[in-house]
Amino acid sequence: EAGVAQSPRYKIIEKRQSVAFWCNPISGHATLYWYQQILGQGPKLLIQFQNNGVVDDSQLPKDRFSAERLKGVDSTLKIQPAKLEDSAVYLCASSRLQKGTGSLYEQYFGPGTRLTVT
Amino acid sequence: QKEVEQNSGPLSVPEGAIASLNCTYSDRGSQSFFWYRQYSGKSPELIMSIYSNGDKEDGRFTAQLNKASQYVSLLIRDSQPSDSATYLCAVREGQAGTALIFGKGTTLSVSS
Numbered sequence: 518e519a520g521v522a523q524s525p526r527y528k529i530i531e532k533r534q535s536v537a538f539w540c541n542p543i544s545g546h547a548t549l550y551w552y553q554q555i556l557g558q559g560p561k562l563l564i565q566f567q568n569n570g571v572v573d574d575s576q577l578p579k580d581r582f583s584a585e586r587l588k589g590v591d592s593t594l595k596i597q598p599a600k601l602e603d604s605a606v607y608l609c610a611s612s613r614l615q616k617g618t619g620s621l622y623e624q625y626f627g628p629g630t631r632l633t634v635t
Numbered sequence: 636q637k638e639v640e641q642n643s644g645p646l647s648v649p650e651g652a653i654a655s656l657n658c659t660y661s662d663r664g665s666q667s668f669f670w671y672r673q674y675s676g677k678s679p680e681l682i683m684s685i686y687s688n689g690d691k692e693d694g695r696f697t698a699q700l701n702k703a704s705q706y707v708s709l710l711i712r713d714s715q716p717s718d719s720a721t722y723l724c725a726v727r728e729g730q731a732g733t734a735l736i737f738g739k740g741t742t743l744s745v746s747s
Contacts, residue, residue: 559740
């Protein structure tokens, strides 16, 4: 079974520029998550999708970040305009189900995109 | 503010020893608990999940949960240099929540 795919793996941009990240979840996983991981910190949830609907975007800085999952599979996360403090690794994760206990809703991470804003 | 606390380390153990990693959480309603391993420059990898009080064993790994004390731990037996990584504790928010709250991670170093 293929894992979560992300691209690009690395991106360097100047502040005030825009950037987009792409994620393809594990086949059959209805729930998709975007996390931000700053160096030395644990991942922090930005947004969660169930199929193509948003479940939780309470920690997404909506003035500059946006995300979509139009067909319930792939997702794109965009930053516009970028700030220096956006330098981090952006991780996509997926799980088969949204709620409950057991392996069906355990989250699996992609390789991440390392963003450097100069 | 729901929090997950971990000692950042580094925790240093010799090869073959038992490594003990600890985590406390603030949300008493949490029901699901996870340990992820993260090698430097890599993404988190799920290694253990635990949902009920007590111990859960998987190979050299044992997860322990005590909901009354809001405490979860990970024991790694016969530690190997390849176990050197940062271990992230994650707690699923609330009783019906879906978001994971992560600790900052504990860095483990196993010397040969």
